[in-house]
Amino acid sequence: MVKNNDTTLLLSELSDDVEISIEGSSTVYTVAQVKHEIQELGEEHHLSKNWYTISYKRWYPSANTMIERYIESEYADMYEDWDERANECITEKVISKIQKILDKAFNSDYATTYWTYDNKVEIDIFPNRN
Numbered sequence: 001m002v003k004n005n006d007t008t009l010l011l012s013e014l015s016d017d018v019e020i021s022i023e024g025s026s027t028v029y030t031v032a033q034v035k036h037e038i039q040e041l042g043e044e045h046h047l048s049k050n051w052y053t054i055s056y057k058r059w060y061p062s063a064n065t066m067i068e069r070y071i072e073s074e075y076a077d078m079y080e081d082w083d084e085r086a087n088e089c090i091t092e093k094v095i096s097k098i099q100k101i102l103d104k105a106f107n108s109d110y111a112t113t114y115w116t117y118d119n120k121v122e123i124d125i126f127p128n129r130n
Contacts, residue, residue, distance in 0.1 A: 008120040009053065011035070020121050023050035027113070035125055042127045052117035059112045061105075063098035 014020075016032035029037075034051075045051075067090050075083040106112050106116035 006120070008122050010122050010124045011051070012124050014121070016055075019115075020051050021054050021055050021115070021117070022048050023052060023117060028054060034123070038123070038125050039128050044127075046123040046126055048123070049120040051123060053119045054115040054120060055118050056113060056115050058109075059106075059114065061099075061102035062101055063095045066102070067095065067098070 011020075011031060011034065014031045016030060016035070018031045019028050020031060020034065021028050034045050038045050068087075071083050071086045071090075073088075078086075
């Protein structure tokens with residue numbers, strides 16, 4: 001997951017509904033959850049220096065890119081100028097039909113949504129010491 005920004009934000013200044021994660025983790029927390037776990041449950045989230053805000057993204061399949069890459073990968077095993085001939089067989093109508101199939105296959109969030117890291121988050125909240 002890519003980091004998109006070098007800005008560092010303080011956990012205490014973020015809205016409770018902002019979602020954050022530790023670099024390399026697949027778990028997403030809200031700021032409110034992290035604050036609660038640190039202050040009330042004594043979790044040591046403040047020891048990690050790799051917290052980031054996240055942004056959700058969506059991947060979309062591309063029939064055109066898929067066909068281009070497939071022809072490129074097959075060209076090495078074929079004859080000279082085969083790629084040109086293969087590309088001439090792929091009309092806009094063919095691409096449109098393939099794109100409709102891909103759109104239908106990937107119409108849910110199951111394999112198309114993901115998130116990236118944005119701003120670094122400094123954990124400036126610590127466990128309550130009672």
